[in-house]
Amino acid sequence: MSRGVTSVITLLTDYGLEDGYVAACHGVIAGIAPESRIIDVGHLIPAGDIRRGAAILAQTLPYLPVGVHLAVVDPALGGTRRGVVIESHGRIFIGPDNGVLSWAVQAAGGTEGAYEITNQDLFLSDVSPTFHGRDVFAPVAAHLATGRRPSDVGPPLPADRLISLPAPTCRVRDGAVEGEVLSVDRHGNVQLSITAKEIEGLGARVGEMLTVWLGRRQVMIPYRETFSAVPPDDLVAFADSAGLVALAINTGDASERLGLPPGAHVRLCPGR
Amino acid sequence: MSRGVTSVITLLTDYGLEDGYVAACHGVIAGIAPESRIIDVGHLIPAGDIRRGAAILAQTLPYLPVGVHLAVVDPALGGTRRGVVIESHGRIFIGPDNGVLSWAVQAAGGTEGAYEITNQDLFLSDVSPTFHGRDVFAPVAAHLATGRRPSDVGPPLPADRLISLPAPTCRVRDGAVEGEVLSVDRHGNVQLSITAKEIEGLGARVGEMLTVWLGRRQVMIPYRETFSAVPPDDLVAFADSAGLVALAINTGDASERLGLPPGAHVRLCPGR
Amino acid sequence: MSRGVTSVITLLTDYGLEDGYVAACHGVIAGIAPESRIIDVGHLIPAGDIRRGAAILAQTLPYLPVGVHLAVVDPALGGTRRGVVIESHGRIFIGPDNGVLSWAVQAAGGTEGAYEITNQDLFLSDVSPTFHGRDVFAPVAAHLATGRRPSDVGPPLPADRLISLPAPTCRVRDGAVEGEVLSVDRHGNVQLSITAKEIEGLGARVGEMLTVWLGRRQVMIPYRETFSAVPPDDLVAFADSAGLVALAINTGDASERLGLPPGAHVRLCPGR
Numbered sequence: 001m002s003r004g005v006t007s008v009i010t011l012l013t014d015y016g017l018e019d020g021y022v023a024a025c026h027g028v029i030a031g032i033a034p035e036s037r038i039i040d041v042g043h044l045i046p047a048g049d050i051r052r053g054a055a056i057l058a059q060t061l062p063y064l065p066v067g068v069h070l071a072v073v074d075p076a077l078g079g080t081r082r083g084v085v086i087e088s089h090g091r092i093f094i095g096p097d098n099g100v101l102s103w104a105v106q107a108a109g110g111t112e113g114a115y116e117i118t119n120q121d122l123f124l125s126d127v128s129p130t131f132h133g134r135d136v137f138a139p140v141a142a143h144l145a146t147g148r149r150p151s152d153v154g155p156p157l158p159a160d161r162l163i164s165l166p167a168p169t170c171r172v173r174d175g176a177v178e179g180e181v182l183s184v185d186r187h188g189n190v191q192l193s194i195t196a197k198e199i200e201g202l203g204a205r206v207g208e209m210l211t212v213w214l215g216r217r218q219v220m221i222p223y224r225e226t227f228s229a230v231p232p233d234d235l236v237a238f239a240d241s242a243g244l245v246a247l248a249i250n251t252g253d254a255s256e257r258l259g260l261p262p263g264a265h266v267r268l269c270p271g272r
Numbered sequence: 273m274s275r276g277v278t279s280v281i282t283l284l285t286d287y288g289l290e291d292g293y294v295a296a297c298h299g300v301i302a303g304i305a306p307e308s309r310i311i312d313v314g315h316l317i318p319a320g321d322i323r324r325g326a327a328i329l330a331q332t333l334p335y336l337p338v339g340v341h342l343a344v345v346d347p348a349l350g351g352t353r354r355g356v357v358i359e360s361h362g363r364i365f366i367g368p369d370n371g372v373l374s375w376a377v378q379a380a381g382g383t384e385g386a387y388e389i390t391n392q393d394l395f396l397s398d399v400s401p402t403f404h405g406r407d408v409f410a411p412v413a414a415h416l417a418t419g420r421r422p423s424d425v426g427p428p429l430p431a432d433r434l435i436s437l438p439a440p441t442c443r444v445r446d447g448a449v450e451g452e453v454l455s456v457d458r459h460g461n462v463q464l465s466i467t468a469k470e471i472e473g474l475g476a477r478v479g480e481m482l483t484v485w486l487g488r489r490q491v492m493i494p495y496r497e498t499f500s501a502v503p504p505d506d507l508v509a510f511a512d513s514a515g516l517v518a519l520a521i522n523t524g525d526a527s528e529r530l531g532l533p534p535g536a537h538v539r540l541c542p543g544r
Numbered sequence: 545m546s547r548g549v550t551s552v553i554t555l556l557t558d559y560g561l562e563d564g565y566v567a568a569c570h571g572v573i574a575g576i577a578p579e580s581r582i583i584d585v586g587h588l589i590p591a592g593d594i595r596r597g598a599a600i601l602a603q604t605l606p607y608l609p610v611g612v613h614l615a616v617v618d619p620a621l622g623g624t625r626r627g628v629v630i631e632s633h634g635r636i637f638i639g640p641d642n643g644v645l646s647w648a649v650q651a652a653g654g655t656e657g658a659y660e661i662t663n664q665d666l667f668l669s670d671v672s673p674t675f676h677g678r679d680v681f682a683p684v685a686a687h688l689a690t691g692r693r694p695s696d697v698g699p700p701l702p703a704d705r706l707i708s709l710p711a712p713t714c715r716v717r718d719g720a721v722e723g724e725v726l727s728v729d730r731h732g733n734v735q736l737s738i739t740a741k742e743i744e745g746l747g748a749r750v751g752e753m754l755t756v757w758l759g760r761r762q763v764m765i766p767y768r769e770t771f772s773a774v775p776p777d778d779l780v781a782f783a784d785s786a787g788l789v790a791l792a793i794n795t796g797d798a799s800e801r802l803g804l805p806p807g808a809h810v811r812l813c814p815g816r
Contacts, residue, residue: 008302010295016730017289017561020604023554023585027608030552030581034609037302041295047731048795060292063406064299065306075795076772129770131785134607186288187319226401228348241403251320251347280574282567289561309574313567332564335678336571337578458560459591498673500620513675523592523619 008067009033009145012041012057013133014048015072021131025138028124032142039064041071048075050100052262054165055183058103059242061091069104070141071095072133083117083136084157085150092150094141096132099165111159118154168193169265175202176213176269181255181262182244188253189227190260191246194268196239199223204270210237212247213267214258221247223270237268280339281305281417284313284329285405286320287344293403297410300396304414311336313343320347322372324534326437327455330375331514333363341376342413343367344405355389355408356429357422364422366413368404371437383431390426440465441537447474448485448541453527453534454516460525461499462532463518466540468511471495476542482509484519485539486530493519495542509540552611553577553689556585556601557677558592559616565675569682572668576686583608585615592619594644596806598709599727602647603786605635613648614685615639616677627661627680628701629694636694638685640676643709655703662698712737713809719746720757720813725799725806726788732797733771734804735790738812740783743767748814754781756791757811758802765791767814781812 009029015021022043029038041060045053053073061069074081074096086093086101088108093101094117105111117136120127122143127135140153170179170193179194204210204223212219221237222230227248230236235254240246245268248254255261281301287293294315301310313332317325325345333341346353346368356369360380365373366389377383389408392399394415399407412425442451442465451466476482476495484491493509494502499520502508507526512518517540520526527533553573559565566587573582585604589597597617605613618625618640630637630645632652637645638661649655661680664671666687671679684697714723714737723738748754748767756763765781766774771792774780779798784790789812792798799805 010299017586018588019727019729020585020600023583023604024607026583027554027604030583031607031609034581037306039295039298039302041292042289044290056292060295060299063296063303065303128783128785130782130790134785183291185291238402239400241400241406246402282571284564309578311567311570311574313564314561316562328564332568332571335568335575337575455563457563510674511672513672513678518674 007033007036007145008039008065009036009141010039010041010064010067010069011043012045012053012069012071013043013073014045014053015043015133016047017043021133024131024134028134028138029142029145032139033145036142036145039067041069045073049073050075050098051165052183053100054103057100058107061104061107066090068092068094068141068144069101070137071100071104072137073100074098074132081163083132083140084162085115085117085140085144085153086111086162087113087150092144094137094144097163099163102162102164111162113150114157114159114162115150116154116157119152122148122153170194170198172198172202176211176267177202178265178267180266181260181264183262184255184260187248188255188257189240189246189248190254190258191240191242191244192266192268194245194266195243196245197243199245199268199270202270204268209271211269211271212237214260214264219258279305279308279417280311280337281308281413282311282313282336282339282341283315284317284325284341284343285315285345286317286325287315287405288319289315293405296403296406300406300410301414301417304411305417308414308417311339313341317345321345322347322370323437324455325372326375329372330379333376333379338362340364340366340413340416341373342409343372343376344409345372346370346404353435355404355412356434357387357389357412357416357425358383358434359385359422364416366409366416368409369435371435374434374436383434385422386429386431386434387422388426388429391424394420394425442466442470444470444474448483448539449474450537450539452538453532453536455534456527456532459520460527460529461512461518461520462526462530463512463514463516464538464540466517466538467515468517469515471517471540471542474542476540481543483541483543484509486532486536491530551577551580551689552583552609553580553685554583554585554608554611554613555587556589556597556613556615557587557617558589558597559587559677560591561587565677568675568678572678572682573686573689576683577689580686580689583611589617593617594619594642595709596727597644598647601644602651605648605651610634612636612638612685612688613645614681615644615648616681617644618642618676625707627676627684628706629659629661629684629688629697630655630706631657631694636688638681638688641707643707646706646708655706657694658701658703658706659694660698660701663696666692666697714738714742716742716746720755720811721746722809722811724810725804725808727806728799728804731792732799732801733784733790733792734799734802735784735786735788736810736812738789738810739787740789741787743789743812743814746814748812753815755813755815756781758804758808763802 084097358365628641
């Protein structure tokens with residue numbers, strides 16, 4: 001397989017950066033696929049938070065070169081879940097079959113082929129039951145990057161047997177869109193599961209106001225092109241870099257001010 | 273352009289490491305300039321802290337290979353500020369024109385040419401108003417690393433129209449040097465805007481004492497070659513790795529003990 | 545020296561990620577050894593914690609390609625300690641001679657040759673007394689990666705004059721194993737200095753119980769293959785990815801619940 005096609009390996013985990021876990025995965029990959037380029041998608045996913053890992057991978061994917069995309073967020077590690085390799089439009093996804101890959105595979109265009117990882121020839125010689133990232137997923141990903149075929153990892157799996165995360169709630173009812181907080185970034189910007197397209201389909205226009213219900217409270221928030229369009233400390237709604245509606249405070253923390261943690265329900269409609 | 277000259281791209285942002293933002297920039301660069309080497313100068317600049325970003329880039333620059341140096345600390349993103357490319361003695365700087373590049377350009381020897389970034393052919397096809405790092409700066413930096421010329425990004429800008437940060441205060445008055453806290457590192461070491469040269473010009477000698485005024489308080493601190501020259505828990509002043517006077521506690525947190533956050537005013541003179 | 549042998553440089557420090565210190569080291573290395581691949585073992589070692597640095601390097605080492613392994617955790621920087629280069633079975637270790645390398649060298653098979661770093665031709669031209677990582681260790685490591693011989697760095701040192709950390713306590717007495725908490729990871733998993741082999745030598749079997757003494761308290765903890773073998777919020781003991789006994793809570797923080805910080809003493813025996 002030629003360089004520049006699958007010689008990029010991207011890596012997302014919940015291992016954190018305080019231990020040597022990420023380095024061990026890098027080392028295993030560098031040993032098997034010394035010419036590969038590793039891109040760290042991120043390692044600070046909250047421990048076991050499959051949903052957050054899935055969201056970050058799916059939103060980053062359009063900007064990552066075609067390659068082998070490894071994600072290990074694995075609260076049941078060593079348990080009953082299997083490992084999978086999924087092909088999708090030239091990309092190869094690898095990780096535990098617990099949904100962490102599902103939104104990214106969907107973003108890539110859906111499953112074209114899937115395989116259960118069983119071929120121990122591709123693993124490290126000793127497999128720790130608690131560190132499949134290092135002993136199973138990293139070496140298999142590296143072998144895939146050097147040209148091994150996805151079908152080499154094990155038997156095929158029907159796409160409909162793969163575990164998928166439920167799509168974040170988002171529905172139109174009574175002229176409003178109901179959704180939830182998908183994620184909160186380090187600036188305190190609140191990303192909703194509601195796309196800009198949906199609220200604009202209901203008539204919302206940049207420059208006008210949105211009505212936002214947070215539980216029983218109701219807040220009027222200006223809908224603008226970006227958050228610097230309002231004065232410092234003011235609330236603003238805008239279409240974020242993933243095309244989703246975000247609530248922010250120019251130079252402030254909207255999640256804290258509005259009391260909106262990930263998962264909280266939100267309802268929006270255009271105007272007053 | 274030959275490898276080893278501008279195939280290094282350095283990256284400094286305030287994006288943090290918890291989201292996929294840095295990875296998206298890496299991915300965009302790897303797609304356009306697959307042979308480039310990316311060096312992360314740092315992504316934990318406090319959100320919007322242009323001054324801190326400028327200081328870290330300027331102090332790290334002498335140790336970075338000649339290359340394309342991208343810095344994105346951009347509190348007014350999507351606002352009225354323009355993006356710029358600045359040439360300086362073989363180095364190419366790129367970022368928002370808000371001062372974040374100014375101290376590094378000065379450290380590199382000053383502006384030789386500057387251009388406003390307007391050439392959309394070098395951008396990603398869709399530009400989010402909130403993520404110019406990914407959609408504008410990263411692809412333009414990557415194109416520059418593959419040999420596009422700075423003048424290809426847009427029209428020239430007179431150097432005197434570029435936004436510069438004011439130099440940190442530092443002046444000699446009545447036999448003492450007045451300055452401010454430039455930064456505090458994770459060990460709690462306090463870096464002043466005062467160079468070792470200045471206090472030594474006033475007669476300070478390694479091995480002797482300094483008088484330090486912190487507001488109304490006055491403290492005597494030994495001036496030594498390095499902080500391990502004093503017993504654990506003792507205060508010490510020394511010339512740090514950037515040639516600036518630092519106040520530290522051997523194995524302790526000087527910023528906390530002295531009550532010196534970034535920006536605080538400090539006055540120093542040799543001896544008692 | 546051929547690529548793929550010593551063109552990998554691994555880097556472990558306590559510099560943190562908030563400043564430009566790690567980037568300066570990367571930059572120095574990229575300037576001298578532009579073809580090298582840098583693997584960051586980690587930079588979040590608590591400041592000056594030689595023992596934690598030594599443990600992480602030793603446990604990660606088996607998964608790192610043969611290369612130049614640089615570790616800088618250096619509370620006495622600029623003090624009296626010397627810098628050393630140690631050869632061990634094809635690997636080259638470099639860092640301060642304060643024990644931070646000792647467990648890794650032991651894991652690699654022991655010292656085959658050692659040299660004091662004195663050859664200033666291999667340093668940066670200006671050496672800051674407070675930043676040997678950037679000015680001494682990084683350039684020497686890069687020169688070693690490009691084929692300079694360890695004996696080029698300075699005079700040989702007898703292996704028995706190198707500083708070694710004492711091995712973590714671990715002894716069998718009265719049918720129980722006594723050890724200590726070696727490290728706590730970000731999930732709150734407690735890693736003991738006791739190997740799974742030792743407790744299994746005393747008769748412990750996966751599927752049965754362990755008696756654990758924590759000071760005066762005594763707790764019964766199931767010994768399982770991995771932590772997901774118990775229900776959420778339950779305590780469990782298992783052999784971790786380094787072959788050491790770990791105490792964990794499935795989706796919880798065992799260090800907090802059990803009151804076990806690094807260094808705390810623990811005594812284990814099989815069954816009740």
